[in-house]
Amino acid sequence: MGLLSQGSPLSWEETQRYADHVRRHGILQFLHIYHAVKDRHKDVLKWGDEVEYMLVSFDHENKKVQLVLSGEDVLETLQEKGERTNPxxxxxxxPEYGSYMIEGTPGQPYGGTMSEFNTVEDNMRKRRKEATSVLEENQALCTITSFPSSSICCRLGCPGFTLPEYKPNPIEGGASKSLFFPDEAINKHPRFSTLTRNIRHRRGEKVVINVPIFKDKNTPSPFIETFPEDDEAAKASKPDHIYMDAMGFGMGNCCLQVTFQACSISEARYLYDQLATICPIVMALSAASPFYRGYVSDIDCRWGVISASVDDRTREERGLEPLKKNNYRISKSRYDSIDSYLSKCGEKYNDIDLTIDKEIYQQLLQEGIDHLLAQHVAHLFIRDPLTLFEEKIHLDDANESDHFENIQSTNWQTMRFKPPPPNSDIGWRVEFRPMEVQLTDFENSAYVVFVVLLTRVILSYKLDFLIPLSKVDENMKVAQKRDAVLQGMFYFRKDICKGGNAVVDGRGKAQSSSELAVEEYTLMSIDTIINGKEGVFPGLIPILNSYLENMEVDVDTRCSILNYLKLIKKRASGELMTVARWMREFIANHPDYKQDSIITDEMNYSLIVKCNQIANELCECPELLGPAFRKVKYSGSKTDSSN
Incomplete structure (x- = not known):
């Protein structure tokens, strides 16, 4: 999770005093990097995925599941047995934000050959098996986006959803002062608690997360929670919404991310823009988080929850009070969709008002940075640093990048444009960030391969997905809604060809760009975008299949890729459920569910047990994975629900 500096964290007041220092030197560090590698070309394609995991413990006798706060110990053991022993x-x-979380990546980045696609799932299996091997009895490694918890354990001041159990402390000093989320659930690395505390201090109040509740047959209307011991919560919570008040409810969720190395800065900027339009589509396709704080919500994705959980904007910056102490009105949280395209072809679609630091912008222009990249960086740098370590204040700007990364890594957007680290052989990179983590290694591999393969097709066919950025923002809002994959309509470009390059339509017939569209974009379903519709859009899967037909691919790799694409295709058409839809159906059909939007401890237990069984191939789940899902040769679980 971003920059993990070691040292003594400063208080918010001390950090704030150094904010201009960090911004000033962060820009100098960026300029050193830019001028050193701006003309760098012919870097080979490398890429890698990041999977975040939760550690859970099953109490089979009492039918209860809890998050295990042993992430730091598990991480230490895994690193000692792994990379420290064998580079x-x-x-x-x-580490990740939660003390119950860890993040796993491949030991070495994948390369540019097609055969690499056939190694992704095997590596993910190795990760699951490796981490599971160091867990205790009745513990498991779960790839679930949001832990449902239960209505009992997440009520005011009640412990229960962590092991060991801790009681939240909203009154006395602490990082979050949450009514529901104990500070002990935050990773012990000082960056994480410091981030939590400083976001709250900078904002001037606790973060506010309100998620619409799903109105079932017996859900109270209006649905209202009362917080008599907390005036702040009483004012912040909304009727018919699930109220949350801590960074942990967002950053404590898990996700799936992919980072690509481009051959040059121009290619990286092109991929950044093109993939930005794909973010809401893939987010809806990967929807996996319908439950929050023990309630059934009316959303399927975590994005807005995380956005609110780290929203450090003051009342002035949010437009609620006149600007006096702050410099800008800021339209979004620092965790949100991108605000500007970076490539020349995207410039005309930059229709969002962009707040920038004008002095930094002019400095960058004077240093030879072009307008689009200058405004991108000047926009990132309207933010304050949220953490600063005493040992990291004064740095060598020509050889270090901590101040730049301090700002860069706390702008958590759908896409991230990543300059090379100083004095390294790493190239210009882009990070694709909107995906929800899936239950199985097969699903996670499918989404990763789909996105990586799409980048190959974008570059090979010179595809153009660009639409006005304001429409991408609208798509992001639609993508988070319940069943958006089936019910949502998304703005998407009709003619995705550039320079007359041919693609295939849904019937396999080649079409030129002049035949495809009259208007640039229109509203489409995800089924149309992914699978195509005659006379409307060729479909991404048919285009990927066309690309594969023209590539030299060994039989095993081709088979694996086609299986992955089949999953994506069927999720888009509705033939297979998203994880979010499957979870909703599971709870709705649970014998204890009273159609009141409440998830009890036992329901939560049953759900996570089932998720763990599916992840480790101990049971079939054709509605989620299809009837022909391949069996795994090992059981990566140390727990069996039959106990």
């Missing part, structure tokens, strides 16, 4: 170990492990 070429096939997996790497890193």
């Amino acid at each position: 070429n170990h096939p997996t790497l492990w890193r």
Whole structure:
């Protein structure tokens, strides 16, 4: 999770005093990097995925499941057995926000050959098996986006959803002062608690997350929670919404991300723009988080929850009070969709008002940075640093980048444009960030391969997905709604060809760009975007299949890729459920569910047990994975619900 500096964290007041220092030197560090590698070309394609996991413990006797706060110990063990013993170990492990979370990546980045696609799932299996091997009895490694918890354990001041159990402390000093989320559930690395505390201090109040509740047959209308011991919560919570008040409810969720190395800065900027339009589509396709704080919500994706959980904007910056102490009105949280395209072809579609630091913008222009990149960086740098370590204040700007990364890594957007680290052989990169993590390694591999393969097709066919950025923002809002994959309509470009390059339509017939569209974009269903519709759009899957037909691919790799694309195709058409829809159906059909939008401890337990069984191939789930899902040769679980 971003920059993990070691040292003594400063208080918010001390950090704020150094904010201009960090911004000033962060820009100098960026300029050193830019001028050193701006003309760098012919970097080979490399890419890698990041999977975030939750550690859970099953109490089979009492039918209860809890988050295990042992992430730091598990991480230490995995690193000691892995990369510290063997630098070429096939997996790497890193900390995440929650003390119940870890992040796994491949030990080495994947390369540009097609055969690499056939190694992704195997590596993910190795990660799951490796981490599971160091867990205790009745513990498991789960790839679930949002832990449902239960209505009992997440009510005012009640412990229960963590192991060991801790009681939240909203009154006395602490990082979050949450009514529901104990500070002990935050990773012990000082960056995470400091981020939590400083976001709250900068904002001037606790973060506010309100998620619409799903109105079932017996859900109270209006649905209202009362918080008599907390005036702040009483004012912030909304009727018919699930109220949450801590960074942990957002950053404590899990996700799936992919990072690509481009051959040059121009290619990286092109991919950044093109993939930005795909973000809401893939987010809706990967929807996996319908439950929050023990309630059934009316959304399927975590994005807006995380956005609110780290929203450090003051009342002035949110437009609720006149500007006096702050410099800008800021339209979004620092965790949101991108605000400007970076490539020349995207410039005309930059229709969002962009707030920038004008002095930084002029400085960048004077240093030879072009307008589009200058405004991108000047926009990122309207933000304050949220953490600063005493040992990292004064740095060598020519050889270090901590101040630049301090700002860069706390602008958590759908896409991230990543300059090379100083003095490294790493190239210009882009990070694709909107995906929800899936239950199985097969699903996670399918989404990763789909996105990576799409980048190959974008570059090979010079595809153009660009639409006005305001329409991408509208798509992001639609993508988070319940069943958006089936019911949502998304703005998408009709003619995705550039320079007369041919693609295929849904019937396999080649079409030129002049035949495809009259208007640039229109509203489409995800089924149309992914699978195509005659006379409307060729479909991304048919285009990918066409690309594969023209590539030299061994039989096993081709079979794997086609299986992955089949999953994506069927999720888009509705033939297979998203994880979010499957979870909703599971709870709705649970014998204890009273159609009141409440998830009890036992329901939560049953759901996570089932998720764990599916993840480790201990049971079939054709409605989620299809009838022909392949069996895994090992059981990666240390727990069996039959106990």
